[in-house]
Amino acid sequence: MRRLAIGGRIDRSQQIEFTFDGRAITGFRGDTLASALLANGVRLVGRSFKYHRPRGIYSAGPEEPNALVTLGTGGRREPNRAATTVELAEGLVAESQNRWPSLNFDAQGINGLFAPFLSAGFYYKTFMGPTRRAWMFYEHFIRKAAGLGRAGEEPDPDRYDVRHLFADVAVVGSGPAGLSAALAAGGAGARVVLIEQDFAPGGSLLSDPADAESVAWLSGMFARLAEMPNVSLMTRTTAFGAYDGNVLGLVERHGSGTADPKQGQARQTLLLLRAKSIVYASGALERPLTFANNDRPGIMLASAARVYLNRFAVLAGTRVVVATDNDSAYRAAFDLAAAGAEVTIADGRAEPIHELLEQARRRGIAVRTKSRIANALGSRSVRAVTLSEPGGPATVKCDLVAVSGGWSATVHLTSHLGVKPVYREDMRTFVPGKLGAGLFVAGAVTGGFTRGGSIEEGHRAGAEASAFCGIAKSVQQPVGLELTEIDAGSHDNSLSASLRSAPLPHFVRAHDGSHTVCPEHHRPDRSEERWFANRTRAGDEKGAKFAAGKAFADLQMDVTTQDIALAHREGYESVEHLKRYTTLGMGTDQGKTSNFHALSAMAGLRSMAVPEVGTTTFRPPYTPVAIGALAGRSIGHHYKPIRRTPMHDWHVANGAEMLEGGLWMRPWFYRASGRDVNEAYVAEMRLVREAAGLMDISTLGKIDVQGSDAAEFLDRVYVNAFAKLPVGRARYGIMLRDDGVVFDDGTTSRLGERHFFMTTSTAKAADVMSRLEFLLDTAWPDLRVSVTSVTDEWAAMSVAGPNSRDILAAAFPDLDISNEALPHMGLLEEKYRDRRLRIIRLSFSGEWAYEIYVGASLGTEVWCRLMEAGAPFGLKPYGVEALGTLRIEKGHVAGPEIDGRTTLDDLGLGRMVGKRSGYVGEVLGRRAAFSDPTRPRLVGLRGVEPGRQLHAGAILFRPGEPMQGHGLGRITSATYSPTLDVWVGLGLLARESAVEGAEIVAAYPITGQTVRARVVSPIFLDPKGERLHG
């Protein structure tokens, strides 16, 4: 291997220093990591997944199965990057993976000796016993022995971004077809985004020599596109997924280690591109050949050898065997020979076309027909191949084996939306199936492997795509890359040029100038397919012996032909089952080089045609996407948006410990109340019971309900009646789901004959709003009702406690808040500084209390006014922990009881319905199953062991019963009651056991603690409501 002095598309004036396994190496701007490694003679770059076999660089693109490396260090460590897609950057740190202690000496290379025991599915069979839990033991060791790279454990310091882009036409791929499509669509006036995964656009044209005709063509295309302000080219951008609505998922890489997160620069950006129309010009991938030891370093795809030579000026070997079953590899052979390599072609076909043979002969290339590789010799690097030929085996020494088993159209993206690819027999490849409106294909992805054809198809697809967007204008087609005619009698190099400009020369011109379109003997040959199938079938025959060594179908997952045969033998015949049983195609490369061979083999084993066997399902992503890119900026502080109440800053400034509830930040407790939450909530409870507390309740859901049918609407959505609720009064209401299970509760006040103000629980605010809109839109569109969320409109606070009326009177001396003017469940609508002010007298804590609503912008002002007015009365703020426990003492149900499983009767609320009918959930709420005696019932639980804590979540058992299973019920909420000086709780207990006075045992599975409690009324405090009414 060596770097050539001239040629290639690298910039020799810009040297780049990088390291591989700690060794300092130099490359050039324009190199990939793979090309730089090859240029420096690095042939061994990794170890394989299962057998830890030495592996080299196999391809020059995203299909790379072998050369996976870990990039970066610390938090920037990124495993499993294909060296073939990594753009070389200054200071890049690369490390081989899956080896210990070193790449050259890997202790687990010994795995190869145990290969007979490590066949497909071995762990399913081997590690089943002796107990069901045994796998948990084995897994630790298996995971350590197998696998790919190791992720970093430190936080990633880099920034990742997400962008939304829009286009008329998106073109995926910037090869000849893609460029032509972009030109046609852009020329018509469409907004075009051209997407290229490589850091250089040009696609397959980049593998031509830098002095070829195609270079001038590319230059011309770029010049024309650069003049179009409506065309954007995105390099380093992979279209990894196609989604509904013509949305493409893209990931753009901004360079390794060059993005400064402190400057807001992203390392990668996830782009969601919404295009009216898409042209897929995603090209084709070369397939490998299968033979014993076909994974040895020094064996690579023929197209890759050509890319390294012509794009990166790296001659990957000096003694080269090109093994092929089709014409395309001849281009690699000719270019390698022209660069000075000694080349032998092993063509599996009986009769390659005469012109090719003649040109090979002129270049001094030996062509061996009916010749295929049986075995590769060498360990860490190939040193010879054994050829299987009609005359018997032959050995040819070499340091590079370039293989070509035909081409597979890159149908991944076109298949992501469920469009099954269809098989094109003449080209031996699957091509996109029938795509939806606005989706077009062009170039090699269609199975048309000529450049002239690709350019023509691209132009047509681009024009059609823009026309689909309503933008139609005739644009001159770019000059085609017409092939120089083959002059079989000529002795010049014209054939070389012609072959270079034809991606896959299944299409040539004859000496007389007429086209020779895929004559039978020039078609892709099926011999390799047959050979592979035969080989696999032979492996299926007990005792069959091949040439020594494994023949890999999937290089990355270490799946051999014998594994496929084994899967077939064991009944895993479907390609989907084959994939899962053998892990074929499940690596980071997703089987880009292996899938076709595997399904061909299975087709052979099942005596079926390839299309009958079908393909596995193509799913995003096409290439791996970093989790960081998917998360984008939604991490840490920005993980999710936060809701703040209007008084948020006051709480923080006054020592509130804040608690996340849903998206809301709420005061949990105030540090002035106690050293920790346990001390604080008890103090705050006492405050409310003995003086008064002020609570921020702005998080409650608030819904404005208006219209002439508003009362009727509420009658239908609540189980209890609202139609006769007087203006100026509030009522507690309960909603059911359609299935009769309790949905939510809240209070609704009547502001006017047609106007109501509904409150919901904090947690269910959005669900209730959505539910009301749904019912109005679908069930009762005839009702004249308008519902609008006004949660953010109002700051809300509750002043509760025996002093609350005095405090309110002091804060609003002009208001009449006497018992007569504002009775329990009464509503007062007033003005504060010319803004709306609502006061509702109701209580969640069981104390005399008021809810005060004021415009959000005045929330803090009113809060402070209350605090100031209430100070002489002992008013202090209290948090949600105290609120939650106050309501337990009062026996009020909340989220832990309304948990989506309980009915009205379960919660003791059945009496609210009376004889009403016509409300949501009524019909299914009357199901017999809801009256089953095993249904739970809400009970109070009072601890009988002083000082011992009841826990929410504890399971309830009868004393003396074995504590197994789900018991008789559970504690839903529990608290220490300072009023009663005992632990109390609410629970849901089977009705037959819910007898007041009975003793019950609460087992808390987290700590294994058991506590005895007595079943009592759920209302622990003030059962007659005297505190509320005065």
Next chain:
Amino acid sequence: MADGSTMTGFEMAADDCAIIQFEAWDGAMAQFEAELPRILGGPLPTEVGDTARHDSWLVIRVAPRRFWLLWDGPPPIIDVDPKLGCALPLGEGRVRLRLSGRGLQYVLERCVAVDWETLAEGRALQTGLHRVPVLLLRRSALECDLLVPRSFSKSLIEWIADAAAGLNRAIYASPRTDALSSAHASQRTG
């Protein structure tokens, strides 16, 4: 409330936003559409997302039967016949974020799935910003308003400011021109 921040090529200001919502009853739309313009002094927007300006009042059609009236200055007194529809003040619940500058599109691309290039001036649409429903109103070539729920406003301001963090470098470079120019140049020198 007024808050704001300035970055190179991008400015953001937050302020209170006076809004009244009008809604017509189904079946009374024709009468409503005849009555409301009389009160507002000009025609209503015809399509969802359209806006109409009448002096200092801006009317946005936010849904087929819903309109938002935004204004600066003293609040208008508008009574809607309850037989035709209803009105509801919403100004306390929303904050207006005014975004402007050359970096506006850069920031919007990182915040909302809105095609700025095809969004006409004066058009409004409802979209999601950091998973929060907001209304975006394009005011001019380089200015827009986001009407965001008050409870989320601080969080969204921080989110937008974070989106603008990479602006200083990006605003002076056009990715399109860079990519194509360098591609062209590399062909010439290759």
